[in-house]
Structures are given as C-alpha cells and as structure tokens.
Amino acid sequence: MGPALMKPGLILVRHAPVADRYRGLCYGQSDIELGPIGARRSRELVESLAALPVDRVVHSGLWRTWFLAEQLGERLGLPALRFDALRERDFGRWELRPWDELHREHGDAMLKVVSEPGAYRPGGGETTFEMRDRVLEWFRKLPREGLTIAVTHGGPIAALSGTLRQLPVAVWLDLIPPCGECVQIELKRVV
Incomplete structure (x- = not known):
C-alpha cells in the first residue's frame, strides 16, 4: 500500500499475527500478545502508514492492536486513542479454547453466528x-x-465492511483480511 493509493477516509488495519501458542484457539476479546512475526509486521506497517497524511490513530485497547497504534502514533506525533467498540467479538466461555474442540462440542450449531446473527451467542458472548x-x-x-487509521480485528472489519456494502452476513467471513493487512473505507456513507 503506497501513499499514492490512499485517500482521506478510514483505513482499518487488522492486528498483526499473534504468538504461535494461540494458533488454533478462539481468542476473541482475550488480551493476548503478538509473536515475533507480528511485532516485525507491525513495525513494517508503521513504516508504510507513517507515509500517509494521518489525522487520527485509534485502536481497540487490546495489546495486539495497541502495539501498532502506539508506535504509529509516536512516529506521527499523534495520540493512539482507545475505543473499546473496535474490539473483537466477545466469544464468552469459548475464549482461549481450541476451535477444533469447540467444533466437536457444538458441531454445525457454530454456524448460527451467520444463520441467527441477532440471537446466537457463541459461548454466551455477543x-x-x-x-x-x-x-x-x-x-x-x-x-x-481527514484520515483515520483504526487498528482493530477481523470481526469488526468484516461487520463494518459488509454492512457498508449491504452484503448478507453469510459473506462477511470472506471480508476478514489476513492479519497485518489493511482495508480502506470511504467516509461518504453514514449508516
């Protein structure tokens, strides 16, 4: 992503990869750390994002987003502001449990996050x-x-992108970018 490609608006950045010990786990709102690859990717993102005309840097308050936002804010002379609304989905009792184990216990009922988006609470969460x-x-x-950089998580990025594009919940999973990647949103539409 080069500076010439970016316009004023909103850039959603999914946090960089977490530590290897969390792979395969449902971590949701659990405050876990980045691994060495994630720390390196965060520093790379700071380099590319710092070349943009950034007005605001915000994050979810979880360490894996704060790390990048704080470094970017320091580089730009801006505060890195915390907004809990940008946190990942609350998975309740599912958090920090292996996805494979959750699937064995709940099977296809897990798909209710898509088929019953207003009612199903995975693990008693959101x-x-x-x-x-x-x-x-x-x-x-x-x-x-101005331009806002929001360091957040896959779920919020997919939910916002899908809603703004008026897409059904069933395709939101496809809108989750890889860790350490960015999605640009134009700010002309208010929903």
Whole structure:
C-alpha cells in the first residue's frame, strides 16, 4: 500500500499475527500478545502508514492492536486513542479454547453466528449483530474529514465492511483480511 493509493477516509488495519501458542484457539476479546512475526509486521506497517497524511490513530485497547497504534502514533506525533467498540467479538466461555474442540462440542450449531446473527451467542458472548452495532456506533461518530487509521480485528472489519456494502452476513467471513493487512473505507456513507 503506497501513499499514492490512499485517500482521506478510514483505513482499518487488522492486528498483526499473534504468538504461535494461540494458533488454533478462539481468542476473541482475550488480551493476548503478538509473536515475533507480528511485532516485525507491525513495525513494517508503521513504516508504510507513517507515509500517509494521518489525522487520527485509534485502536481497540487490546495489546495486539495497541502495539501498532502506539508506535504509529509516536512516529506521527499523534495520540493512539482507545475505543473499546473496535474490539473483537466477545466469544464468552469459548475464549482461549481450541476451535477444533469447540467444533466437536457444538458441531454445525457454530454456524448460527451467520444463520441467527441477532440471537446466537457463541459461548454466551455477543451476537453478530451486537458486535456490528457497537462498531457502527463508533463509525457514525467518526469525523468525516481527514484520515483515520483504526487498528482493530477481523470481526469488526468484516461487520463494518459488509454492512457498508449491504452484503448478507453469510459473506462477511470472506471480508476478514489476513492479519497485518489493511482495508480502506470511504467516509461518504453514514449508516
């Protein structure tokens, strides 16, 4: 992503890869750390994002987003502001448990996060629409001038992107970028 490609608006950055010991786990809102690859990727992102005309740097408050946001803010002379609304979905009792184990216990019922987005609470946590609604509330209040870098998570990125594009929940999983990647949003639309 070069500076010539970016326009004023919103850049959503999915946090860099977490430590290897968390691979295969449902970590949701658990505050886990980056691994060496994630720390290196964060520093690379700081280099590329710092070349942009950034007005605001925000993050979810979880360490894996704070690490990049804080470094970028320091580089640009901007505060890295915390917004809990940007946190990943709350997976309740599922957090820090292996996805394979959860699938053995719950089977295809896990698909209710898509088929019943307003009712199903994985692990007793948030529904898909509760997560979407808190992210949209943050987005509605976001200043429409200047460039905001928001370091966040896959779920909020997919929910915001899918909602703004008026896509069904069933395709939101396809909108989750890889760790350490960016998605640009134009700020002309308020939902």
